Amino acid sequence: MFDLAIPADEALAHRAAELDVKVANATPQDVLETILAERFPGGIAAVSSFGTESAVLLHMISEIDPSTPVLFLDTGMLFSETLDYRDTLQDQLGLTDIRVFKPDQADHDRLDPEDMLWASDTDACCGYRKVLPLGRALDGFGAWINGRKRYHGDSRSNLAVVEADGPRIKVNPLATFDGQDIQSYFVRHHLPLHPLQALGFSSIGCMPCTSRTAEGEGARAGRWRGSGKTECGIHIGDK
Numbered sequence: 001m002f003d004l005a006i007p008a009d010e011a012l013a014h015r016a017a018e019l020d021v022k023v024a025n026a027t028p029q030d031v032l033e034t035i036l037a038e039r040f041p042g043g044i045a046a047v048s049s050f051g052t053e054s055a056v057l058l059h060m061i062s063e064i065d066p067s068t069p070v071l072f073l074d075t076g077m078l079f080s081e082t083l084d085y086r087d088t089l090q091d092q093l094g095l096t097d098i099r100v101f102k103p104d105q106a107d108h109d110r111l112d113p114e115d116m117l118w119a120s121d122t123d124a125c126c127g128y129r130k131v132l133p134l135g136r137a138l139d140g141f142g143a144w145i146n147g148r149k150r151y152h153g154d155s156r157s158n159l160a161v162v163e164a165d166g167p168r169i170k171v172n173p174l175a176t177f178d179g180q181d182i183q184s185y186f187v188r189h190h191l192p193l194h195p196l197q198a199l200g201f202s203s204i205g206c207m208p209c210t211s212r213t214a215e216g217e218g219a220r221a222g223r224w225r226g227s228g229k230t231e232c233g234i235h236i237g238d239k
Helices: 008-023 028-037 054-064 080-093 105-111 122-138 179-188
Strands: 044-047 070-073 098-101 143-145 162-165 168-171
Touching: 008 028, 008 162, 008 168, 028 054, 028 143, 044 054, 044 122, 054 080, 054 179, 070 122, 098 122, 105 122
Parallel strands: 044 070, 044 143, 070 098, 143 168
Antiparallel strands: 162 168
16 A cells, blocks of 8 residues: 555655565566565556567466456557457467457547558557557556567666556566567467468567568567657556
């Protein structure tokens, strides 16, 4: 519980820092065990894109508590293979509470009726298709889990395992995992690959803004290629 004598944002940052020290050297599985046992106002949810590496975190969660809410943002521009992969993982892992959130129809009609906003303003497109829906999805939760990793580079290079994020705690259990760790986990636990991975996609988002990556490129090089953009926005600023 927070000390009412301390401003809420300071109390949240203090709790995040304490938890980060507690789990900084723990395995991802132990991080999740610890965090899912914590008592957060409104509980805790995982957020998943059901992309190429998502099965690792989801498998870990399923082994601890398959009823953990998993929030999925269906932007309306995802590959059909991603939607199929979501269903495959839900069935195989026994996840019982996947919640799908979509862009607000009024926002779509006002901002992007032709579905071409991505071509002129990627930030605005991500804003109404991902950032705003995630804000609604996280409403009421005191903490959320995601699959970011330091090896992806850019703003992710120095990820804490636990951090304060606006009005809630954000947990990055896989922060210390690298590409080999991910690959080994898939093999060890016989997890299915995203169907597009075999076609050269190493990180997958919306269709118009995702391209294949060449050998030697970073894992996220195919996202918003050539634009200088590296994040959709859901990990920037308050939710």
